Structures are given as C-alpha cells and as structure tokens.
Amino acid sequence: MTKQLLLGQTLGFSGNPLTTEWADVTEHDSAGGVLIADGRIAATGNGAALRSAHPDATVTDYGDALISPGFVDAHMHYPQTGIIASWGKQLIDWLNSYTFPEEARFADQGYARQIAGQTLDLALAHGTTTLTSFCTIHPGSVTAFFEAAATRNMAVIAGKTCMDRNAPDDLHDTAQSAYDDSKALLDEWHGKGRANYAITPRFSPTSTPAQLEALGALWAENPGILMQTHLSEQLPEIAWVKELFPQSRDYLDTYEAFGLLGPGGLYGHAIHLEQREIDRLSEIDASVVHCPTSNTFIGSGLFDLMGLAQAGLRIGLATDTGGGSSFSMLRVMAAAYEIGQLRGTALHPAQLMWLATEGSAQSLHMGGQIGHLGAGAMADITVLDLASTPAIAQRHGLARDIWDALFPTIMMGDDRAIKDVWVAGQRVDA
Structure with missing residues (x-):
C-alpha cells in the first residue's frame, strides 16, 4: 500500500461554526500533516508524529502553505x-x-x-x-x-x-x-x-x-x-x-x-x-x-x-x-x-x-466523505499558498495569527493561490 504524507498547516472542524462559537470547533495545526492511503485520508495530526509513525510514506512538504479539504x-x-x-x-x-x-x-x-x-x-x-x-x-x-x-x-x-x-x-x-x-x-x-x-x-x-x-x-x-x-x-x-x-x-x-x-x-x-x-x-x-x-x-x-x-x-x-x-x-x-x-x-x-x-x-448529505480532513474521507485536498501575489504577500507578512494570514487570501486570492490539488489521493497535474 502506497502512502503519501502531506506536511504543512492544517485546518479542520469538529462542528458547525455558524451555530457554535467558531473557536470551539476549529482545529488548526501550524505544523500538521495529512496521511493518505488508498485514495483516502488515513490520519490527520502533528506532522512530525505522523512522519515518525509512517517512515515508509512518500513525503510532500508544503512548508507554511495551508492544507485544506478540496x-x-x-x-x-x-x-x-x-x-x-x-x-x-x-x-x-x-x-x-x-x-x-x-x-x-x-x-x-x-x-x-x-x-x-x-x-x-x-x-x-x-x-x-x-x-x-x-x-x-x-x-x-x-x-x-x-x-x-x-x-x-x-x-x-x-x-x-x-x-x-x-x-x-x-x-x-x-x-x-x-x-x-x-x-x-x-x-x-x-x-x-x-x-x-x-x-x-x-x-x-x-x-x-x-x-x-x-x-x-x-x-x-x-x-x-x-x-x-x-x-x-x-x-x-x-x-x-x-x-x-x-x-x-x-x-x-x-x-x-x-x-x-x-x-x-x-x-x-x-x-x-x-x-x-x-x-x-x-x-x-x-x-x-x-x-x-x-x-x-x-x-x-x-x-x-x-x-x-x-x-x-x-x-x-x-x-x-x-x-x-x-x-x-x-x-x-x-x-x-x-x-x-x-x-x-x-x-x-x-x-x-x-x-x-x-x-x-x-x-449535499456527503458530510465526512468529502470536504473533510478526517480519517476515512476521500483524499480530495486543496493546498493554499497564503502569499501568492505581491499584494497578498505584503499583508501576509504582517499577520499576527493564522486568521490574519488566511483572510487576505480569501478576500484577494484566485487560482494563483492554489499551490496543489489532490483528488482521491492523486496529485492533479498542473
């Protein structure tokens, strides 16, 4: 079984932030990892720990880019x-x-x-x-x-x-x-x-x-x-x-x-x-x-x-x-x-x-299957470059936390912010 390990910042959710205080259901790891096996997400957690536990995995290190569900x-x-x-x-x-x-x-x-x-x-x-x-x-x-x-x-x-x-x-x-x-x-x-x-x-x-x-x-x-x-x-x-x-x-x-x-x-x-x-x-x-x-x-x-x-x-x-x-x-x-x-x-x-x-x-009644970084979900993943253009990068450079770093990409980002895309565990060719 071929394993892929993606390293970078990760962002996931344990509940609905529209009906619950967003900070209580949001999970951000500045040094996270997503392990992929057989087209699905096998595990998400601390990147170093996943790397140590799965030395046979092929590693793609995205640095401080944000790994998100597709x-x-x-x-x-x-x-x-x-x-x-x-x-x-x-x-x-x-x-x-x-x-x-x-x-x-x-x-x-x-x-x-x-x-x-x-x-x-x-x-x-x-x-x-x-x-x-x-x-x-x-x-x-x-x-x-x-x-x-x-x-x-x-x-x-x-x-x-x-x-x-x-x-x-x-x-x-x-x-x-x-x-x-x-x-x-x-x-x-x-x-x-x-x-x-x-x-x-x-x-x-x-x-x-x-x-x-x-x-x-x-x-x-x-x-x-x-x-x-x-x-x-x-x-x-x-x-x-x-x-x-x-x-x-x-x-x-x-x-x-x-x-x-x-x-x-x-x-x-x-x-x-x-x-x-x-x-x-x-x-x-x-x-x-x-x-x-x-x-x-x-x-x-x-x-x-x-x-x-x-x-x-x-x-x-x-x-x-x-x-x-x-x-x-x-x-x-x-x-x-x-x-x-x-x-x-x-x-x-x-x-x-x-x-x-x-x-x-x-x-779409597909919760947990897509749009999700948890174990068992299909490995449909989007990796965001949070400093993709000069205008975004200068604002990103002044960021105080992940939200300060992410928000300029939400407001000003486009396809240039898409660093990589994975579909069912396979990297999409650029």
Missing part, C-alpha cells in the same frame, strides 16, 4: 461556462439573452464534452474538487459531464434539467420524457464510481404541474438521491410564480405540492423566503445554497446566512456559474463576507472556510 461547489451550471460574466439585467432577461441560446448548443454531444472538460479543469485549477451541476434538457449533456468527471476521478452531482414551458421550443421536454430520461440517466450513472444523480427541475416557472408531479413521483421511487432546483432568487420571479400557481401558499409550496420537498432537496439562492418556508425547510432537513457572487452580479438580494443557520437549515456555498461571475470559491467566500457585512454580520475566516468545504458537503 472546495465543494454546491450549485452551478456547467453549460453556462461559455457565457460567464456576460453583461445582463436580471434573472429572466439573463436567461433569455444568454442562458437559453447557449444551452441549445448542448444538443451537440461533442460540444457538451468540450465544455464539460473545460469546466472541470477550471474548477480544479481553482481548488474545487466537487461540483453540483445542472446540465441541459439533453441527456447527452449529463453523460458528457459524468464521463468527464470519471476521467478525473472527481465526486460530482448532476442531473438533466427539465423544462416543458416558458423556454424556447428547442429546450422543451415533456412531463413523460423528463421522467423517462431522468430515470434512465439515474439508473445508468448514480453510484457509478463517484457520480451522484440529482433530479433537476430548473424551477417552477419552467415546469408544468404535470412535469413537477412526474419528477416528484420519480423522487418518491428513489428517495435516497438528491433533488436540485431554484427557490426565491428574485422578487419578480416570485411574483411570476404566484401568477403561475395561484393556489400555492408560497414559492416553496409549488414544490411541496408535487412531492419535491424532502431532506435531499437542494434549493439554490433562497433569498426572499417567507417564515413558513423557512420553518418547513428546517423541519424537513432540506438544504439551501448560498450563491453570493451570482446574487450580486444579477442583483438578486442579500441572503440571510446567519438567520437561516440559526433556524437549523443546512447551508451550502456555490459559484452558480455562469450567473456567478467567478469559478473561484475564494471569490465566493469573499462575496459571502461582503454580503454578511451588508446584513450586519462579519463572518470569520473559519466560518467562510467551513462553508466552502464541510458546510457544502453536509448540504
């Missing part, structure tokens, strides 16, 4: 990679102007393969080792994404996006084809290697009640898998939902009424929630996903991170590429900090790092 992006759209940072107004205009025309191109399997590979390579270059992605209505777009992830041995979650109204004709499926295609893809891919399937209605406005009901039935038949969609992203969107579903109590009810509310539900954005929706999401143990760069870029609003955390919701963090304007989870953490400031809560660096790793993993 970043986990809990909500994105790989078909929108090509249109990231496109000028636009708000959500509906952006979908019609950029998203739908680009997604129509994914009828071409070759194009889908090209973009899937580009997206995953960009993610890895930015230290992200797991993506949760919407695909397009084309089953081949799902196959392309899972195939590309398999060649890189990445853990991913994805599903065919289902839409049978309020979209261009060439992006329509039907209630029956949405069910049939999703079931076939689920049967083919879920649990194959590191692939996980998610039932994927885009959002209520683009699915008829019949399609929502069909997908709810599929989820009931496969309750152990995830379901991903969008919820309460923008106020005009919510008004539109009320017009389309006049009988519903609120936006969440348009999912609940058709069997699309459950503990494996991933609800992207969730900015403008009513109290009933918050209570139901908490009661059912569903997850909401914070997409701060997207929320500011498209002008959606300010997510109530601490309020929803205190309400007991699972919360993930995400790029929402391409509504989000960066592939970097560092930039996403910075935007989460800025939104927190506007809401009156200054998030600590420990809380931000937890959100991008363990928090996102827990929102």
Whole structure:
C-alpha cells in the first residue's frame, strides 16, 4: 500500500461554526500533516508524529502553505461556462439573452464534452474538487459531464434539467420524457464510481404541474438521491410564480405540492423566503445554497446566512456559474463576507472556510466523505499558498495569527493561490 504524507498547516472542524462559537470547533495545526492511503485520508495530526509513525510514506512538504479539504461547489451550471460574466439585467432577461441560446448548443454531444472538460479543469485549477451541476434538457449533456468527471476521478452531482414551458421550443421536454430520461440517466450513472444523480427541475416557472408531479413521483421511487432546483432568487420571479400557481401558499409550496420537498432537496439562492418556508425547510432537513457572487452580479438580494443557520437549515456555498461571475470559491467566500457585512454580520475566516468545504458537503448529505480532513474521507485536498501575489504577500507578512494570514487570501486570492490539488489521493497535474 502506497502512502503519501502531506506536511504543512492544517485546518479542520469538529462542528458547525455558524451555530457554535467558531473557536470551539476549529482545529488548526501550524505544523500538521495529512496521511493518505488508498485514495483516502488515513490520519490527520502533528506532522512530525505522523512522519515518525509512517517512515515508509512518500513525503510532500508544503512548508507554511495551508492544507485544506478540496472546495465543494454546491450549485452551478456547467453549460453556462461559455457565457460567464456576460453583461445582463436580471434573472429572466439573463436567461433569455444568454442562458437559453447557449444551452441549445448542448444538443451537440461533442460540444457538451468540450465544455464539460473545460469546466472541470477550471474548477480544479481553482481548488474545487466537487461540483453540483445542472446540465441541459439533453441527456447527452449529463453523460458528457459524468464521463468527464470519471476521467478525473472527481465526486460530482448532476442531473438533466427539465423544462416543458416558458423556454424556447428547442429546450422543451415533456412531463413523460423528463421522467423517462431522468430515470434512465439515474439508473445508468448514480453510484457509478463517484457520480451522484440529482433530479433537476430548473424551477417552477419552467415546469408544468404535470412535469413537477412526474419528477416528484420519480423522487418518491428513489428517495435516497438528491433533488436540485431554484427557490426565491428574485422578487419578480416570485411574483411570476404566484401568477403561475395561484393556489400555492408560497414559492416553496409549488414544490411541496408535487412531492419535491424532502431532506435531499437542494434549493439554490433562497433569498426572499417567507417564515413558513423557512420553518418547513428546517423541519424537513432540506438544504439551501448560498450563491453570493451570482446574487450580486444579477442583483438578486442579500441572503440571510446567519438567520437561516440559526433556524437549523443546512447551508451550502456555490459559484452558480455562469450567473456567478467567478469559478473561484475564494471569490465566493469573499462575496459571502461582503454580503454578511451588508446584513450586519462579519463572518470569520473559519466560518467562510467551513462553508466552502464541510458546510457544502453536509448540504449535499456527503458530510465526512468529502470536504473533510478526517480519517476515512476521500483524499480530495486543496493546498493554499497564503502569499501568492505581491499584494497578498505584503499583508501576509504582517499577520499576527493564522486568521490574519488566511483572510487576505480569501478576500484577494484566485487560482494563483492554489499551490496543489489532490483528488482521491492523486496529485492533479498542473
């Protein structure tokens, strides 16, 4: 058995720093080590002690770089990679102007393969080792994404996006084809290697009640898998939902009424929630996903991170590429900090790092498997250079502690801060 020992600073968590005092659940070792064996983390602890206990391990010494779990992006759209940072107004205009025309191109399997590979390579270059992605209505777009992830041995979650109204004709499926295609893809891919399937209605406005009901039935038949969609992203969107579903109590009810509310539900954005929706999401143990760069870029609003955390919701963090304007989870953490400031809560660096790793993993019901430095987790690891640019380095040089040293990288870092990435115990070639 080949062993790898990574030496450097390590950062891990024993609990949720959003609901518990962060200092009580944060574990930092300035001279730590991570032992890897058979693609998993075998041990984490003092670097010198691990080196002494495992003299046969191949050692990679990262000095004072920070060894972190790989970043986990809990909500994105790989078909929108090509249109990231496109000028636009708000959500509906952006979908019609950029998203739908680009997604129509994914009828071409070759194009889908090209973009899937580009997206995953960009993610890895930015230290992200797991993506949760919407695909397009084309089953081949799902196959392309899972195939590309398999060649890189990445853990991913994805599903065919289902839409049978309020979209261009060439992006329509039907209630029956949405069910049939999703079931076939689920049967083919879920649990194959590191692939996980998610039932994927885009959002209520683009699915008829019949399609929502069909997908709810599929989820009931496969309750152990995830379901991903969008919820309460923008106020005009919510008004539109009320017009389309006049009988519903609120936006969440348009999912609940058709069997699309459950503990494996991933609800992207969730900015403008009513109290009933918050209570139901908490009661059912569903997850909401914070997409701060997207929320500011498209002008959606300010997510109530601490309020929803205190309400007991699972919360993930995400790029929402391409509504989000960066592939970097560092930039996403910075935007989460800025939104927190506007809401009156200054998030600590420990809380931000937890959100991008363990928090996102827990929102995907994969806690302890990914986004984690503990024994038994897959060895998906990102190593951060905390002095990657002259601007960051000069601030790092004045740091008083690890948090002073880490925070400039969160706020100003990009792919240059990614010193190394490991996926399932294998170093990713630069």
